[in-house]
Amino acid sequence: GNSVTQMEGPVTLSEEAFLTINCTYTATGYPSLFWYVQYPGEGLQLLLKATKADDKGSNKGFEATYRKETTSFHLEKGSVQVSDSAVYFCALIDSGGSNYKLTFGKGTLLTVNP
Amino acid sequence: EADIYQTPRYLVIGTGKKITLECSQTMGHDKMYWYQQDPGMELHLIHYSYGVNSTEKGDLSSESTVSRIRTEHFPLTLESARPSHTSQYLCASSAGFSTEQYFGPGTRLTVT
Numbered sequence: 001g002n003s004v005t006q007m008e009g010p011v012t013l014s015e016e017a018f019l020t021i022n023c024t025y026t027a028t029g030y031p032s033l034f035w036y037v038q039y040p041g042e043g044l045q046l047l048l049k050a051t052k053a054d055d056k057g058s059n060k061g062f063e064a065t066y067r068k069e070t071t072s073f074h075l076e077k078g079s080v081q082v083s084d085s086a087v088y089f090c091a092l093i094d095s096g097g098s099n100y101k102l103t104f105g106k107g108t109l110l111t112v113n114p
Numbered sequence: 115e116a117d118i119y120q121t122p123r124y125l126v127i128g129t130g131k132k133i134t135l136e137c138s139q140t141m142g143h144d145k146m147y148w149y150q151q152d153p154g155m156e157l158h159l160i161h162y163s164y165g166v167n168s169t170e171k172g173d174l175s176s177e178s179t180v181s182r183i184r185t186e187h188f189p190l191t192l193e194s195a196r197p198s199h200t201s202q203y204l205c206a207s208s209a210g211f212s213t214e215q216y217f218g219p220g221t222r223l224t225v226t
């Protein structure tokens with residue numbers, strides 16, 4: 001079956017620090033990969049996505065590259081801000097057939113201090 | 115910006131009560147989903163629907179039920195709430211062949 005393993009938190013950084021949240025996956029087909037973000041008291045928002053190997057998703061200074069050889073999709077940002085404090089979820093959809101169900105990692109809580 | 119709504123946002127009720135959590139979207143999306151988010155943040159798919167009059171159970175067994183009579187509406191019902199149902203419930207939708215899901219703000223349910 002499909003699964004997503006992401007770096008356990010919580011992660012605490014100072015403003016302007018470099019961020020990496022690791023994510024690896026297992027899938028039976030050719031998955032599309034996602035990072036979702038959940039700000040306090042809100043639902044999830046799509047942060048970025050990649051649909052095939054070597055694609056790089058990017059948004060709001062965050063980046064992640066689809067690495068098929070290492071089955072990874074690590075999230076990075078060069079300089080975090082206090083407003084980036086949130087829970088980050090790595091997820092996949094196994095794009096074979098008519099499956100549209102997301103498989104999520106357990107989430108990583110990021111706190112950025114001023 | 116996604117237009118998907120959930121009501122109520124917060125609900126505290128006693129054991130044994132029947133409750134319905136509402137989810138509506140104005141985007142005309144054919145697919146809708148319910149996720150349960152436990153206190154440890156982990157998300158579990160409990161129900162999904164790929165169209166009107168079509169509903170399926172998700173990966174996590176749930177005592178709740180859902181219906182999909184209209185495209186825009188996907189309510190979730192608990193016939194008899196118990197403390198173990200205390201959780202956050204997130205509704206989401208997606209369209210056609212798109213893999214992007216849009217999430218509502220969630221309902222935080224507490225059963226005392």
